[in-house]
Amino acid sequence: MAWPSYKKSKSNPVARKWLANVPWDGVVAINEQLCAAKNALHKATSDGFDPAYKLWSDNYARQMELDEAVEICRRCHKLAPFCFFNGNTFAAIIRSSIGSVIELDTSESYMLRNVVGHIVAGTSTSEEEEQFKTLLSKLN
Amino acid sequence: MATRKFTPIEQEAIAAAVAEGLAIQHKFRPEPLYKLTGKGYLKSDGVAELQKIKEQSGGKKVAR
Numbered sequence: 001m002a003w004p005s006y007k008k009s010k011s012n013p014v015a016r017k018w019l020a021n022v023p024w025d026g027v028v029a030i031n032e033q034l035c036a037a038k039n040a041l042h043k044a045t046s047d048g049f050d051p052a053y054k055l056w057s058d059n060y061a062r063q064m065e066l067d068e069a070v071e072i073c074r075r076c077h078k079l080a081p082f083c084f085f086n087g088n089t090f091a092a093i094i095r096s097s098i099g100s101v102i103e104l105d106t107s108e109s110y111m112l113r114n115v116v117g118h119i120v121a122g123t124s125t126s127e128e129e130e131q132f133k134t135l136l137s138k139l140n
Numbered sequence: 141m142a143t144r145k146f147t148p149i150e151q152e153a154i155a156a157a158v159a160e161g162l163a164i165q166h167k168f169r170p171e172p173l174y175k176l177t178g179k180g181y182l183k184s185d186g187v188a189e190l191q192k193i194k195e196q197s198g199g200k201k202v203a204r
Contacts, residue, residue, distance in 0.1 A: 022154060023144075023150065025144050025146070026146060029146075029158075030154055030157050030161060033158045034158065034161045034165060037162055040170050045172070077180070078175055083172070084170040084172075085168065085170050086172055086174070087173075087182070088164050088165050088168040089161060091161075091168075092157045092161030093157045095160050096156040096157045117182070118182060121180040121181070122174040122178075122179060123179070123180045123182045
């Protein structure tokens, strides 16, 4: 598993370095490969790249709770650092970081990754956000 | 956009994210709709995929 091991503490049981193995250059490389797969232009945007870079670089390496990691991915998606395929770049990062979660059964793990994908994509409903909170409480 | 060399752990994480991104790519639109409109886009796969996973797993706990 490429992601940091589960660090459980009494105060913050699901805190983990969720994004630590994807530095900004890794985000760029992911978008480059996703664009290449669809013959789309891989290029930085003039207004979104720098703020997304700063947001990511200031935060990705630290331990955080899952909802904060999801929010960073959502905000980076919304900032649109790249011309194309921002959505699946950041949704893929958080979905793959979650991987299989030991506290949830298969369908719940699937739901978690699905809901997280919807939140990062900017399409989540209030019901899905409630579902996310419920799933987080099961992790706790 | 210049890129640097990655550690093996980073390479693995990036490869996993690329695989995930390719698997879900058909659900996304390429253009930055979320930024432009404030609303993202994600094509639904419906319940078929979840049902398939449930059938395959039999509701067992996932080993990490």
